Amino acid sequence: DLTTKKTNDHIFLNTNILDLLLETISRVDVEQNLESIAYFSTILQNLTVNNELICFISEKKPFELIKRILKTLLQLKDQPQLLSKLCDCLVPLTSALRNLADNDLNRQEYLSDDLIDHLTFILKYFTDKSHEDLMKNVARLFR
Numbered sequence: 463d464l465t466t467k468k469t470n471d472h473i474f475l476n477t478n479i480l481d482l483l484l485e486t487i488s489r490v491d492v493e494q495n496l497e498s499i500a501y502f503s504t505i506l507q508n509l510t511v512n513n514e515l516i517c518f519i520s521e522k523k524p525f526e527l528i529k530r531i532l533k534t535l536l537q538l539k540d541q542p543q544l545l546s547k548l549c550d551c552l553v554p555l556t557s558a559l560r561n562l563a564d565n566d567l568n569r570q571e572y573l574s575d576d577l578i579d580h581l582t583f584i585l586k587y588f589t590d591k592s593h594e595d596l597m598k599n600v601a602r603l604f605r
Contacts (some may be wrong), residue, residue: 465508474509475518488527492534499531500550507554510561517565525571528559532580539587549596552584556599563603572603 464470474480487502506524509515535551538544559581562568571577584600 463504463508465505468512471509471512471515474515480509480519480522484522484524484527487531492531493538496544496547496551499535500547500554503531503551503553503555503558506558507561510558513564516562517567520562520565520567524562525568525574525577528555529574529576529580531555533576536580536583536587549588549593552588553595553599556581556584556596556603560599560602 464473483502483505487498490498492499506519509519531551532555535548535555538548559577563572581600581603584596588596
């Protein structure tokens, strides 16, 4: 995977690949493309371990897109056949949010009612022991 190797960070910093990714995902029907959302979430998670990329991603203002994805994913929570796929999306997405929270540019975004509502919704509905990583990610955001 291109995003798992630190030596590839320059590709994301020096090309428009991140813009293209964000633009493409913004057009995707989340419910019909859970696998694509899981890949996107994992890419975002992998990229947000680098401070330079955190700043770069933060400048792209991805929070409206992330909130839209979260809202759609959470609306699907009552479909048991999708639970595993939802977690495949939510765990890396909340991990990326946790990483992005370290940047001062993003503080205001975390205070938005929508994001807080989505995160507390996760805490309320994903309480099974198998959702431990998801719970940890959200709890770390509130610390």
